[in-house]
Amino acid sequence: MADATRGAGRAARRLTHAQGAGRTGLGQLIELTAAHSAGDALVTAALAGTLFKLPVNEARGQVALYLLITMIPFVVVAPFVGPVLDRFRSGRRFVMAGTLFGRGLLCFAMAAAVVSEDAFTIFPAALAVLVLSKAYNVSRAAIMPSVLPADIALVTANARVALFALVSAGVAVPAGAGVSAWLGAEWVLRAAMLLFLFQGVLAVRLPRHVDSPDLEELQDEDDDRPPRWRTMLNVGPVVAESMKANVAIRFYSGFMLFYLLFLVQEKKLPGLAPTVTIGVLALAAGAGGLIGAGVASWVRSHSPQIIVLITLALAAAATVVAAVTFTLWTAVAVALVAAFAQGLGKLALDAIVQREIGEEVRSSTFGVVEAFLQISWVVGGLVGLLLSLFAAGSAGLTVMAVVLAGSLGWLLVRRRVRVQARDARVEAARSAETEPVPQEEAGTRREGPPRQEPGKGGPRKGGSGKEEPRQEAGPRQERRPPAPEDRSGGTTTVIRRDDPPTEKHTKPLTNPHG
Template sequence: MSLALGRAGRSTATGTKRAGLATARGTRRVGLATASGAQRVGHATRRLTHAQGAGRTGLGRLIELTAANSAGDSLITLALAGTIFFGLPVNEARGQVALYLLITMIPFAVVAPFVGPVLDRFRSGRRYVMAGTLFARGLLCFAMAAAVGPGDVLTLFAGALGVLVLSKAYNVSRAAIMPSVLPADITLVSANARVALFSLVAAGIAVPIAAGLTAWLGAAWVLRLAMVVFLLLGVFAVRLPRHVDSPDLEEEDERGERARWRTLLNVGPAVTEAMRANAAIRLFSGFLLFFLLFLVQDGHLKDLPTTTTIAMLAAAAGLGGLAGAAVANWARNHSPQLIVLLTLAVSLVTAGVTAFLFGLWAAVAVALIAAFAQELGKLALDAIVQREIGEEVRSSTFGVVEALLQVAWVFGGLVGLLVSDWSAGPGGLTAMAVVLALALGSLLVLRRARVKARDAKVQAKVNDARNDARTTDVAVVEVADPPPAPTTTKPLTNPHG
């Protein structure tokens, strides 16, 4: 009996050992396969980001840096969303969200005139400015992670605001240096679209990972992970090519110094038109986000569970952004001004149709098309600014652009927040369609007046040139040699002599 038990024990031990070895080998194979797959994906991504000379000029590194930056922002967004917004009752969440929107709008309205000029001052150290925004966001993530446990809402709001401002500062610096890393075979619209595409893909990959980590480990650990990501990205930013930094001008006259302080009135007609159109689109986007979110939370869209509906709307917005970046890359040879007006027109038509056919699938469609219009219009606006504005004041102009769009988005969000409390859907979208129609109509009227003024000015120059030509012809005739005077022939002899 004991011998049989001993044999059974040895057999069990041997089987357990073999099973352990088999499990270890299987785990090792899975790990090696995963590492090999990740390496292949990394090589494929590097080939895409460095294509068409982008690796030689530094555009490829900038694309990778911005994509990772977008993934880090997604980690923060998911962590804060689980902490601040969806963890509260609907009525209480409305107050918290409204407070957050106001907190984000006021500093942008006050600080915006100063962000751009400061960045223009440090053109010779743009790599370090970008790295500074990344390092600072890492530190803010550490502070917010410490505030999650005690539920320190004030620290979370202040940290979120700081992250938002620093993220906008990074985007301003990134957009300002784009022409300096542009390969000869890529246009500005195409380069901006390539950056946006990889950023959206990175964010789309990071969102489910962040959601899973938030559910598993909690928001504090996700914020700590974001801290590590941003600190590593800061080191990567310092290693960008040196030609990203522009030499400072040794002499600047008083007029050039005043030109640093950009406003909506002194950026030129093309940039002003694109900014106003994008502000209207961003107003519509902010309205939709909070309007649809609280309609779902209030139970007005009951076709599917709340979580599923929100996931569908988020997925539609992500796909719309990807489609906008892809179309921008395809439309690289078309006029950016025309693209901006078309995106506003598409937003108007979509709002009107959705108001008439409101429901779950109409809400998904409007979320997709609004994200498409926002992405495409912003990429066209960036290309217009990069083309029309000189490098010495480009950051200042982008500062004004980001501030205007942020204020428009916040204002739209506040309107959507208020309208969602009394409108079940069609009424709010109809009102927004009227606002978009007024915006598009005013832009078309102003554009027509500007084109007429330009044509009149050109015609006046042509008439002046013709008059100058006629005056020159008359003058030539007047100064020409006069005809020879008649001569008298003197007789050879005197007939009376």
């Protein structure tokens, strides 16, 4: 057993450190995130309630309360945690370690509260654990470009992290459930405490280049750019489009989870025993997440924006098929597709944010993204929970298919309008650069007194009264004279601007290999 464990550990290390990931720190980050996911799974297994041992109608109320409670940490993460993380870019390792140490102490408190059945301690501590978990995820996503090797794309790197996190969680959940049934939930929480404390030490030992230096503010005191929170919300059309598509996918995922679950509980999905059906659906969802991570690591040469739209289209098509022929196995297929679309779409969205958003507001943007996605998942779960009261399988899936198809059509129309507007701007810029000028004006000097530029003196005169050429401080900026009407009927020539392109005041990614 020991030899097998060591062999598995060496094989995992080779996978996490492949393609230069061990040199840049990506391998260490993958291992840390896998352990983090295992710790979260242990906490979940220890605190798992007995909702579905209650009558179905009572379980609906408990589930609705649970869904509303899960929104609270994201309301905290978006406006507060993200900006705080952006202000401590030079100490990201210690921020991540702080979230892990904090969860370890909270697990110790929850273990004592479980023994004494102190609900007033368990629930606030559980919410705090969830907030710190999301803070870690936001920090981990923000530092990904700084540990990215040259040979690995962002989507692939995110997929590796997600793949190992899913595997470790899949191993930890049954182990935690077994220990909880055997020794009690308090021992699972104590094991999670030790695991989180160990992870905090590993976080401090991440490479130093994870801590990016505090960059100088891009705006001066007299700059009129919007404040940080407005910049954070104005994420640009590419990120906004991908985020809206992921909102629709996450709504779909939450809807399918609770809609199918309550159909099984009310025995409206015949074929197998309810417990067996729930197990099959859970296996399908887990397999869909793993397949999504695997596909994300394979499609490294494809555009993440296209990947997001394809996942939405796939979810809509699968739902249409399941609505037409609703059976147990089409429901299983829909559960697999929902998990696949959620995993792959989120990985592509992370890559887009890491590529498009500047480092000074990246953590804040990830906080906003996580908040919107969680809220959409909760709303979808509530809709699925309520619709299971009134509609059987085909009717509910038909409603969901209409929502997905409408979202996809709207996004495609908006994308087409945006691309056409961009092409029009490019064509207008090219036309301005190739404006025709009369032949006699080409290369001649404009008559009349020279224009005195602001901040510079006028033309200097020598002893003979003639103007001496003025030496300019910077490179000469050639002015193209206005093109008067060609009344002489002469030929015209085309003058192209030789000015160097205007320097863009944008900050490069932290990692030069990205």
